[in-house]
Ligand SMILES: [Zn+2]
């Protein structure tokens with residue numbers, strides 16, 4: 001069976017399969033859900049839009065400076081705290097409200113879906129003034145919850 005459509009790496013232009021790394025713009029929101037009797041922080045992604053794709057972490061890393069310049073970021077890799085400074089203007093972003101987040105996902109491409117996600121790294125979080133969050137989707141099925149990964153701190 002032939003793929004009608006082959007995704008190619010933005011940097012080296014090779015076809016992408018495994019690993020598959022995408023750079024996404026998301027509108028997301030933090031909340032707390034109860035899981036096995038314990039409150040658990042959850043990220044709800046309301047909208048996700050794939051912007052660029054890569055075939056390796058090397059290519060992704062090679063493109064990071066370009067993306068930082070395009071998005072006019074002054075800081076990268078924000079903390080996952082509820083109140084986090086905007087990666088462009090440093091204004092506080094309340095993550096319990098819908099906000100724009102840019103990040104990388106690494107997984108495998110199978111039948112036009114990303115599966116076996118092994119990495120999900122946030123590059124930037126933006127305040128409302130810098131980028132307005134998208135309206136929630138009308139199709140509720142598009143809403144996906146992702147487990148919130150706690151980061152260890154020094
Ligand atoms: Zn590449």
Ligand SMILES: [Zn+2]
Pocket residue numbers: 086087088089090091126127128129130131
């Ligand atoms: Zn901002």
